[in-house]
Amino acid sequence: MMKRQSRNFKIGMTVFLTVAAILLFYDTLFGTRAMIAFFSKLGSALKPIFYGALIAYLLAPVVDFFERRLFPAAVKKARTEGRYCAALPRAVSLLIVWIIIGVLFYLLLSVLLPELYKSVIQLFDSLETYYNTINSWLTRLLDKNPELNAWVTGKFSGYYNDLTALISQKVLPQAQQIMTAVSGGIMTALVFLKDMVVGIIASVYLLATKESCAAHGRKLIYGVFRDSQTSWIFRGIHKVDAIFSGFVRGKLLDSLIIGILCFICSSIIKFPYTPLVSVIVGVTNIIPFFGPFLGAIPSLFLILLVSPLKALYFLIFILVLQQFDGNILGPKILGDKTGLSSLWVIIAILVGGSFFGIPGMFFGVPVCACLYSLGSFLVSARLRSKNLPVPTSAYQSDQPQTQEKNEQKP
Numbered sequence: 001m002m003k004r005q006s007r008n009f010k011i012g013m014t015v016f017l018t019v020a021a022i023l024l025f026y027d028t029l030f031g032t033r034a035m036i037a038f039f040s041k042l043g044s045a046l047k048p049i050f051y052g053a054l055i056a057y058l059l060a061p062v063v064d065f066f067e068r069r070l071f072p073a074a075v076k077k078a079r080t081e082g083r084y085c086a087a088l089p090r091a092v093s094l095l096i097v098w099i100i101i102g103v104l105f106y107l108l109l110s111v112l113l114p115e116l117y118k119s120v121i122q123l124f125d126s127l128e129t130y131y132n133t134i135n136s137w138l139t140r141l142l143d144k145n146p147e148l149n150a151w152v153t154g155k156f157s158g159y160y161n162d163l164t165a166l167i168s169q170k171v172l173p174q175a176q177q178i179m180t181a182v183s184g185g186i187m188t189a190l191v192f193l194k195d196m197v198v199g200i201i202a203s204v205y206l207l208a209t210k211e212s213c214a215a216h217g218r219k220l221i222y223g224v225f226r227d228s229q230t231s232w233i234f235r236g237i238h239k240v241d242a243i244f245s246g247f248v249r250g251k252l253l254d255s256l257i258i259g260i261l262c263f264i265c266s267s268i269i270k271f272p273y274t275p276l277v278s279v280i281v282g283v284t285n286i287i288p289f290f291g292p293f294l295g296a297i298p299s300l301f302l303i304l305l306v307s308p309l310k311a312l313y314f315l316i317f318i319l320v321l322q323q324f325d326g327n328i329l330g331p332k333i334l335g336d337k338t339g340l341s342s343l344w345v346i347i348a349i350l351v352g353g354s355f356f357g358i359p360g361m362f363f364g365v366p367v368c369a370c371l372y373s374l375g376s377f378l379v380s381a382r383l384r385s386k387n388l389p390v391p392t393s394a395y396q397s398d399q400p401q402t403q404e405k406n407e408q409k410p
Contacts, residue, residue, distance in 0.1 A: 051198075055200065123273065243338060292325075
């Protein structure tokens with residue numbers, strides 16, 4: 001009787017879930033999309049928690065570093081006694097980390113942003129000069145073909161006139177209307193700032209109790225899944241964490257160092273628009289593979305408008321800097337965290353960028369690395385079950401040798 005009730009319950013749940021899935025699928029495609037609206041609203045409400053979790057994830061190794069370096073005895077004693085962490089060392093480590101972040105943020109506001117503002121203002125003030133420079137270049141280049149020269153000059157002049165008219169007749173005289181128009185953007189910025197403040201508070205809590213949060217997660221996994229499944233789940237979690245932590249933290253640190261080196265060297269060589277160029281090079285360096293090109297091309301063009309000779313120096317400098325990053329700094333920080341070939345990196349960037357823009361180009365690589373690792377694991381397990389070799393080199397012919405035949409070879 002009990003077995004029949006259990007069987008009927010399973011059949012009923014299967015039918016219910018199947019019908020619910022069909023209705024949900026129909027509503028998503030043709031109906032009011034209530035589920036999408038619900039999850040969208042839920043995600044918007046939980047956005048500060050996501051920010052806090054991301055901040056805590058990035059800062060966790062830094063907190064652990066100060067905790068181990070400054071209070072090794074207290075940390076060892078807490079672990080021996082079975083406690084998650086020592087309260088005082090964790091509080092002091094958190095305070096040191098946020099003091100460092102505050103100092104860096106202050107330097108950003110007081111040193112870099114004013115110089116960046118000056119560079120942008122100088123760029124806008126020099127638009128007419130740059131127009132005349134480019135116009136003279138085009139005139140000299142197209143001097144032998146008067147018809148083509150007249151067409152290009154006319155088009156270029158028309159674009160310049162449209163741009164100056166937009167700035168002089170629309171932007172400046174109607175500043176009040178523009179401020180009203182962008183009030184929605186200001187509100188969005190205020191909402192983002194509010195979310196970040198709440199996220200920072202949440203990150204402090206998560207960092208203070210990260211061992212307890214991890215223990216609750218393990219408890220949930222052990223309670224929901226069978227014993228035979230938990231080891232594979234934890235193995236997958238550790239693999240994903242190794243890929244994401246190594247790539248995300250490493251790439252951010254690598255780009256920060258590249259931006260600082262670019263600022264220092266550009267200041268010494270006295271390139272024009274040094275703060276602006278350094279920010280462009282540092283930020284675009286976050287994007288794998290294509291990032292150095294995306295940052296170098298507009299920076300080179302800006303410097304070329306001021307001095308062709310310094311543009312040549314900048315081209316040589318950026319090539320040296322990228323060689324240093326690709327062959328020394330990047331491998332030292334990142335190592336082989338993703339395990340992807342160059343082709344897969346390009347595919348991950350293109351697919352991620354087409355769906356999610358710049359964030360997709362950055363996070364597409366670790367996501368692709370996780371999927372690649374999962375696929376490799378499943379294929380290897382399947383090959384072992386068929387008594388076939390796992391190394392790719394064994395499949396250079398249409399008839400791969402089995403493991404037994406390989407073992408018989410001398």
